[in-house]
Amino acid sequence: MNVQELVRDTFQDWSQEEVRPSPDLADRVLRARRRRRARGFAAVAAALVAVVVTAAALPALTGRTDRVRPASFAETVLAHPDQSPPRELIAAGDIAVSAFSGTKWVEQSNGDKVLTRAWQVHNPATGRYERTEWAWLDVAPGLETAAVLEGELPARRIGLLDTSTGKVDRWIEVDRGLASVEWSPDGKRLLATTYSKNPDRFSHDKPMNVNGKEEPGPVQSRTGFYVLDVASGNAEWTERPFDRDRSGFPGNAREDFAWSHDGSLVWAPSMYAPGRIFYDLDGRRMPAPKAEKHVGYPEAGLSPDGRRVAGDFAGADDGINSWVLDAATGRRVEVVPGQQLLAWADDSHLIAWGCDPKRCSGRGEFRNQLLVVSLTSKKVIPLSGFRKAAADGEGRWTPVFSRK
Amino acid sequence: MDADSENDFREFVDHRSPALLRTAMLLSGGDRHAAEDLLQSALMKVAGRWHRVEDPEAYVRQVLYRQQIGIWRVRGRRRELTVASPPEGRSADGAGAAELRVLMRQALGRLTQRQRTVLALRYFEDLPEGEVARLLGCSVGTVRSTTHRSLAKLRRVAPELFTTEADHSGPCHELSSVEVQR
Numbered sequence: 001m002n003v004q005e006l007v008r009d010t011f012q013d014w015s016q017e018e019v020r021p022s023p024d025l026a027d028r029v030l031r032a033r034r035r036r037r038a039r040g041f042a043a044v045a046a047a048l049v050a051v052v053v054t055a056a057a058l059p060a061l062t063g064r065t066d067r068v069r070p071a072s073f074a075e076t077v078l079a080h081p082d083q084s085p086p087r088e089l090i091a092a093g094d095i096a097v098s099a100f101s102g103t104k105w106v107e108q109s110n111g112d113k114v115l116t117r118a119w120q121v122h123n124p125a126t127g128r129y130e131r132t133e134w135a136w137l138d139v140a141p142g143l144e145t146a147a148v149l150e151g152e153l154p155a156r157r158i159g160l161l162d163t164s165t166g167k168v169d170r171w172i173e174v175d176r177g178l179a180s181v182e183w184s185p186d187g188k189r190l191l192a193t194t195y196s197k198n199p200d201r202f203s204h205d206k207p208m209n210v211n212g213k214e215e216p217g218p219v220q221s222r223t224g225f226y227v228l229d230v231a232s233g234n235a236e237w238t239e240r241p242f243d244r245d246r247s248g249f250p251g252n253a254r255e256d257f258a259w260s261h262d263g264s265l266v267w268a269p270s271m272y273a274p275g276r277i278f279y280d281l282d283g284r285r286m287p288a289p290k291a292e293k294h295v296g297y298p299e300a301g302l303s304p305d306g307r308r309v310a311g312d313f314a315g316a317d318d319g320i321n322s323w324v325l326d327a328a329t330g331r332r333v334e335v336v337p338g339q340q341l342l343a344w345a346d347d348s349h350l351i352a353w354g355c356d357p358k359r360c361s362g363r364g365e366f367r368n369q370l371l372v373v374s375l376t377s378k379k380v381i382p383l384s385g386f387r388k389a390a391a392d393g394e395g396r397w398t399p400v401f402s403r404k
Numbered sequence: 405m406d407a408d409s410e411n412d413f414r415e416f417v418d419h420r421s422p423a424l425l426r427t428a429m430l431l432s433g434g435d436r437h438a439a440e441d442l443l444q445s446a447l448m449k450v451a452g453r454w455h456r457v458e459d460p461e462a463y464v465r466q467v468l469y470r471q472q473i474g475i476w477r478v479r480g481r482r483r484e485l486t487v488a489s490p491p492e493g494r495s496a497d498g499a500g501a502a503e504l505r506v507l508m509r510q511a512l513g514r515l516t517q518r519q520r521t522v523l524a525l526r527y528f529e530d531l532p533e534g535e536v537a538r539l540l541g542c543s544v545g546t547v548r549s550t551t552h553r554s555l556a557k558l559r560r561v562a563p564e565l566f567t568t569e570a571d572h573s574g575p576c577h578e579l580s581s582v583e584v585q586r
Contacts, residue, residue, distance in 0.1 A: 003555050004527060006565070010508040011528035015426045019436075021443070026417035029447045030410060125470035126540070144452075164470060169456055 073349060077372065077381055084369065084385030085397040086129060089122055091404060092372045092383065093345030094304070098122050098139035098402035099146070100129070111204030113216050114152070121146055125164040132166070136180055139163065141187040141403040153179040153198045158190060158228070172233050174226060180256040183402075184263040190228040191257055191266055194237065197221035199254035218253035225257045225266060227281055238283040240268075261292055261302045294330035300341040300350055302327060308334075308375070310341035310350060320355055324375060336373040337380055343401040348375040351383065351401070370399065409454050417447060420461050428468055430524050433513035442468055465529075469521055469539060504565065511562035519554035526551055 022028065078091040090097040099121040105113045119137050120129040124144060135151030146163055149155040154177025159168035176194040183190060197219055208217035224239040242255055257266045260278060265286055267276040274296040278286045288295070291306045300310035311323030314335050322341050324334035338352025345351055354371040370383035388396055405413065421443065428439035428446075446467040450460050457463045512520055525536045526547075533551075537544045558565070 003558060003565075006504065006508055007512070007523055007555070007558070008527040008530075010505045010512065011430055011524060013502075013505045014430055014434075014509060015423075015528065017426065017429075019422065019425050019429055019439075021417075021421040021425045021440070025421055025444070025447070026414040029417070029444055029451055030405070030413070032444070033405075033448050033451050125467070126542075164467075169453070 073346065073374075074381075076345075077383070079381060079383045080385070081369065081382040082385055084387055085120065086384050088128055090370065090383050090399075092351060092381070093349055094403055095343050095345050095351060095401050096122070096143060096404050097370070097383075097399040098143050099137060099400040100397040101400070102397050108201075111216065113202050114198065115200040115202075116151075117200075121161075121163055123163055123166070130166065134159075134161075137161070137400075138182050139400060139402040140183045141185075143402055143404060145169075147181045147183060147190055149178055149181060153177070153200060154195045155179070158192060160230070172228060172230075172235065174228075174235050174237075176223060176226070176237060178226070179254065182256070182258055184259050185261070185403075186263060187403075188230055189263070190226070190230060191259055192226040192228065193256040194223045194225060195221045196223055197253075199252075202253070220253055220255075222255055224283065227266075236281070238279075238281065240279060240283040260289055261295075261306070262289070265289065291327050294325050294327060298322070298341045300343050300352075303344045303347050305347045307347070310344070313339070322352065324350075334375050336375065337378070338371060338373045339368055341373075342370075342399065345372060349373070350375075353387075354380065354382075405451065405454055413451055413454055416460055420464075421447075424461070424464055424468070427465060427524075427528075430528060431468060431517065431521055433515065433517075433520055434509065442471060446471060466539060469525060507562055507565055508558070511558045511565065514561045515554055515557060519550060519557065522547060522550045523554050 073093060076091070076093050078089050078096075080086050080088050080090060085100060085102070086097065099119055101117040101119045103115055103117050106116050107113050117135065119132045119134055121132055121137060121139060122128070122143055123130045132148070133151075134148040135153050135155065136149040137146045139146045144163055146161040148159040148161045148168065150157075150159070156174060156177060158172045158174070158178065158181055160170045160172070161168050172190075174192070177196060178192045179195045179199050181190050181192040199218075199221065201219070202216035203219050204216045206217040206219050207214040209215075220242040222240075222242040224237060224241065226235045226237050228235040240257075252269075255268055257268050257279075259265075260267060265278045265280055267278045269275060270277045274288070274294065276288065276292070276295060278288050278292075280286050292302055292309075294309050295301045296309075296312060298310040298312060302309055307327055309325040309327045309330075311325045311332060314321040314323045314332075320337065320339045321335045322338045323332045324336055324341075325331060326333045336350060336352070337354065338350060339355050340353040341350050342353065343351045350373050352371050352373050353368040354373075355368040367386050367389040369386045372381040372383060374380075424446075425439060425443050428443045429436070432438035432442060443464075446464045449467050450457055450464050454460070512523070515523070522536060522540070525531050525539065526533070531539070533544050533547045536547045540547070
C-alpha cells in the first residue's frame with residue numbers, strides 16, 4: 001500500500017466512526033442565526049475566517065464560554081502593512097476593506113475615452129481579495145454579498161454576487177440604465193443611480209480644454225435613482241436629473257446618489273459647501289438631517305454614535321492632520337494624524353489615508369497608506385502598504401468599506 | 405426563514421449532520437470542538453440561503469472545505485494540532501491495518517489545516533486536482549505542491565510508516581514511489 005492509499009484508507013476508516021452531533025444542533029443554529037440577525041449581522045458566516053469575528057461570534061454559536069469578545073480595539077485590527085494593493089483582508093473595529101478598485105482611461109476608436117475600473121473583492125472563504133470583471137460593485141454589510149453591475153455602463157440589471165463562490169445568485173432587472181449601486185446601512189435596500197449614458201465615457205463630441213489642449217469631455221446624463229428592496233426585488237424609481245451648476249461649470253458626468261447616515265434620505269454631491277444635497281426617497285429636496293448638518297467632503301462622515309464628524313485637512317505643522325468636528329455644533333474638537341478621513345472604525349477610531357512620513361513634507365503626499373488613527377491616543381496603526389503616487393492604475397487603489 | 409423552511413432545515417440537520425460532522429472531524433484532525441465550530445458555522449451559512457441552495461449537503465461540504473482553508477489563511481499555521489507525544493516509534497513491519505491507520509491518523513493530526521484539507525479533498529472526496537483548485541480558489545500548481553508537501557510531511561513525522569524505494573528522478577515520482585511495508 002503506498003502513502004496515498006494509506007491516507008485514503010485512513011480517511012475512510014475515520015469517516016466511518018460514530019460521532020453524534022448535539023441533538024439540538026439545528027435549533028442552536030437557528031437561534032444563533034436569529035440572534036445574529038437581530039444584532040445586525042445579517043450575513044455572517046464566512047467572515048468567521050477573521051480571528052476577531054470568530055472571537056466575537058462563537059459564544060453565540062456554541063454556547064461555550066471559553067471565548068470572549070475582543071477586549072481591546074487592537075484585537076480587531078487585521079493589518080497588512082506590507083501589501084499594496086492588499087491581498088488579504090484589512091479590517092479595524094466594525095469596518096473592513098471589502099473591495100477595492102483601480103482605474104485607467106481607455107481610448108476608444110471614435111476618439112472617446114472611458115474610465116474603467118478593475119475591482120478586487122474580498123472572498124470570505126479564502127480570506128483574500130480576488131479579481132472580478134464587474135464594471136461596478138458594492139459589498140453588503142457582512143461581506144457575504146456584493147451588488148454588481150455589468151459593463152459597459154449603464155447596466156440594466158443588478159447581480160447579487162455570493163462573494164465566497166464568485167457567482168451571481170440572483171439578478172434584479174430594471175427598466176432604466178444604472179451606473180452605480182450602494183447598499184443601505186442595514187443591508188436590506190439598494191440605492192442605484194440611473195443614467196441614460198455611461199457617465200465614465202468622456203465624449204469627443206463634448207470637448208473640454210485641458211491645459212490648452214482639447215480633450216474628450218464629460219456628458220451629463222443622470223436621470224434619477226432607484227431604491228430597491230432586496231428581499232422582494234421591488235424597485236421604485238425617482239426622477240432626479242443632474243442639478244445644473246449655478247456657475248455654468250460643466251461639472252462631473254458621474255454624480256451618484258448615496259444614503260444618509262441612517263438610510264432615511266439620499267444625497268448627491270455638490271460643488272458648494274458643505275458638499276451634500278439631501279433628498280427624500282421621492283426626490284424632494286430636504287434640509288440636511290440635524291446630525292449630518294456639518295458633514296462635508298471627507299468620506300468618513302458621521303461617527304457611528306452620531307457625536308463626531310470627520311473634518312477637512314488641518315495643516316501640516318507637526319505632520320499631516322485632519323480635523324474632527326462636534327456633530328452638534330460643527331466646532332473643531334480634535335486633530336488626528338490622517339491626511340484624508342475615509343471611514344469610522346468605531347466611535348473613537350478612523351481609517352484614513354496617511355502619507356509616507358519621510359516624504360510628506362515634500363512632493364510625496366500622494367504616496368499614502370491606510371492607517372487607523374485614534375481620537376484618544378496619538379498611536380497610529382498602519383493597515384496597508386503605500387499606494388503608488390500615479391494618477392491611476394492598479395497601484396493607485398481605492399478601498400470600498402463595509403461593516404463586518 | 406418561515407416555519408416550513410425551518411422544519412426542512414431541522415430535518416436536514418437531523419439526517420445529515422452525523423456524516424457532516426465526521427467530515428469536519430477529518431478536517432480538524434480529530435479536534436471535536438473545532439469540528440463542531442466548523443460545522444455550525446457552515447450550517448448557519450446554508451440556513452441563511454436555504455431557499456436558494458438546491459443541494460444543501462453539497463453546499464455545506466463546500467463551505468466546510470473553503471472555510472477551513474480560509475481559517476488557515478487568516479491564522480497562518482497557528483492552529484496546527486499539537487499532540488502530547490509524537491506518534492509511536494514502533495516499526496510498521498508487524499502492524500496490522502488498523503494499527504497503521506491509527507498511526508496515520510496521528511500523523512494526519514500533525515499536518516496543518518490546509519494540508520489536511522487538500523489531502524481530504526484529493527483522497528477522501530477523490531476529487532481531481534483541477535476540481536480541488538476550483539473549490540479552494542487556488543491554482544492547480546498550488547494543489548499539487550501542497551499535496552506533495554503534505555505527503556512528505558507525513559513521511560517526516562511518521563517515518564516508521566514508510567520506507568522509500570529507489571529512483572528519485574523528480575519530486576512527484578519520489579512521492580509516488582513511497583511505499584508502506586505491511
